Structure formats: C-alpha cells, structure tokens
Amino acid sequence: MMSQIGKIFEEARVAISGVASHADFDNVKSKILGPNGSFRELMKLLSGLPKKERPSMGQAINACKDKVEEMFKNKLIEIENSETAAFLGQPIDPTLSPISNEEIFCHPLTKIRNRIIEIFSNLGFSTVEGSEIETEWFCFDALNTPESHPSRDDRDTFYFNRDVSIENVSRRGDEQYVLRTQTSTVQIRTMLQRKPPIRVLSPGMVFRRDAIDATHYPTFHQCEGLAVDEGITVCDLKSILDFFFKKLTGEGSEIRMRPSFFPFVSPGFEVDFRSKNLGKLSNRWIEICGCGMVAPKVFQNCGYADDEISGFAFGMGIERLAMLLYGVDDIRLFFQNDTRFLKQFKLSML
Numbered sequence: 001m002m003s004q005i006g007k008i009f010e011e012a013r014v015a016i017s018g019v020a021s022h023a024d025f026d027n028v029k030s031k032i033l034g035p036n037g038s039f040r041e042l043m044k045l046l047s048g049l050p051k052k053e054r055p056s057m058g059q060a061i062n063a064c065k066d067k068v069e070e071m072f073k074n075k076l077i078e079i080e081n082s083e084t085a086a087f088l089g090q091p092i093d094p095t096l097s098p099i100s101n102e103e104i105f106c107h108p109l110t111k112i113r114n115r116i117i118e119i120f121s122n123l124g125f126s127t128v129e130g131s132e133i134e135t136e137w138f139c140f141d142a143l144n145t146p147e148s149h150p151s152r153d154d155r156d157t158f159y160f161n162r163d164v165s166i167e168n169v170s171r172r173g174d175e176q177y178v179l180r181t182q183t184s185t186v187q188i189r190t191m192l193q194r195k196p197p198i199r200v201l202s203p204g205m206v207f208r209r210d211a212i213d214a215t216h217y218p219t220f221h222q223c224e225g226l227a228v229d230e231g232i233t234v235c236d237l238k239s240i241l242d243f244f245f246k247k248l249t250g251e252g253s254e255i256r257m258r259p260s261f262f263p264f265v266s267p268g269f270e271v272d273f274r275s276k277n278l279g280k281l282s283n284r285w286i287e288i289c290g291c292g293m294v295a296p297k298v299f300q301n302c303g304y305a306d307d308e309i310s311g312f313a314f315g316m317g318i319e320r321l322a323m324l325l326y327g328v329d330d331i332r333l334f335f336q337n338d339t340r341f342l343k344q345f346k347l348s349m350l
C-alpha cells in the first residue's frame, strides 16, 4: 500500500507540473482529488486492510493528499499570474497607483446585497449560502408547502428530469430536483446542520417560471433571514426589520405589518415600508417583504422541540429593493450587462 501511495504521489507531481491552463487544471484536479479520483480509490483500498493497519495507512494517505493539495494551490497561483500577464500583455506592475473608489463600478444588485449583509451582520446575523439546485423536499415539503400548492406546479417551477441525480445536493427520498423557487430552503438546511441559537442571512438566486416583463424575470435574487432561540417573539421580528429599513433608507422610515399567509410561518405577515428618501415614491407605503414566526411543523421537520424554542423568518427581493432605491423602472436592466447602465453605480455610493 505504501508503494501505491508513493506511485500516486509521483503521478500527481508529474501531472501537476504539466498543467498549462485553467481548463487543464480543473481536469487534472478532478482526476486526482475529485469524487472518483485517485485518492478516493486509495481510500477504498483501506477497507481491505487488517484493522490495525488502517489508522496509520489512513494518516499516510492524508499526509500525501495534503502535499498534493499544496502543489495544486501553488500551480493555480502560477497559472493565474501567467494568464493575467498574458491578458494585460505585460507583467503585473505592483507600483502603479491604486484606482480610487470613485472609478470602480459595482453591480446594483451586488451593492444592495452587500448593504443588507452589512446591516444584519451588525445584528449578529452571519451569511450562509445554499444550493441553487434543491430538492422538492427542501424547497416545499419541509417548508410545510403541500403537493397542492401552486408554486409546486410545473408551470411555476423548473424541475429536473426524474432520472437526474446530483451528488452534492442531499435528498430525503427519491424526490425530484428543482431550481429553488425561494431562499427559504436555507432555513431548513441550516436548522438541520446547527442547533439554536441561530441567526443567519441567506442571499441568493431563485428561479420561477415567470413571463418576462418590466417587473418579472425568471431569475432573481432574494435574501432570507432566520433567527431561532428561546423566547423570540413578533416584537423581535418587528424591531429588527424596523432597524433594517431605517439603516437602509434613513431615520425617518417606518414599517407596518399586515397579516398574510406563507405556509412555513405562523402567524405570517407582509411588511410595507415608507421613507422620505425615495424620490417619486417618498412617503408612500410600499410592500417589500414577507415574514413571520417559524411554524411548529417546520421545527418538527427539522427535529426541533417546537415547545422549547421559537423563531422568525423573513424574505425580501433584492431586485425590488434595488429598483426602489435607485429608481430603476425595468428589472431587465439588471441582467443585460449594458455598461451604460452599470457605470452609473459607483462602489462609493450607497
């Protein structure tokens, strides 16, 4: 076995030193470190060894793998430097004066997402990312959304073929994969992985079969928030959202909550906000966010004792916020990559 480890190390060394491009790099890396790569094969051999030899062999394989990973890391730096130099037509000059923030542009959706993350991080929310490909259970069932709910209809949701299986997105049973229709899926994945207290924010892309017009696009971004602990109340939810909108749109802004229905919260609310700083839309109530107290059924689905803890969740659309804050009247502008539009958004402005 030792000689086999040595052989694989030698093969990896030769393969890595021969890598000349990014595409090549990914290829070689997956052959060596990927799920069906040489190291996985080595690990499989372990089970054939006598029990007492396994720990030391396992350690030897891991030490070898660490070295190989290090070689990949160095190779990547080498490739990136040479690709950048080739792109610029000259080597990188670190003595050039830096570009000021005034000259750097930032996509408006990125700006709003970063601003949301910044405000909530001050309230102790950390950011978690979920997968854009989800399964029906995580997107719907776990969120108490029954089979009969319209969002599950294939006119509203992008389903994968039944025979597709995606290795790194875990399933409950043999349910179908879907492009997630909401970032609420991250509530479930987080609660299954962690224990309360939880405070997370999950920004990300979602997908719905919407016909394209000035306010609808089949791909858009949401930001979900989730807090779970002992004794969390609607008052906490309202205070946090009130704080958020004041930070986002200025001290004078206010929110109001109206009863509404989402299957995974109870009670559920729709939030409107009103601000003095929204141009034409100033001082008008604007619907902006869904929220509510996490429903007992959702806690049960995640194995939580719903009588000991409580929590709230909220979700808002990033495009919608960007449209309101920057006075953009057509959602399509966010996705066309027209630099005449994008250049209006400086990194330095709010």
Ligand code: PHE
Pocket: 181, 182, 183, 184, 224, 262, 265, 268, 290, 291, 292, 313, 314, 315, 316
């Ligand atoms: N996921 C909901 C939607 O997409 C929004 C929401 C999130 C509502 C969290 C309540 C709580 O419409």
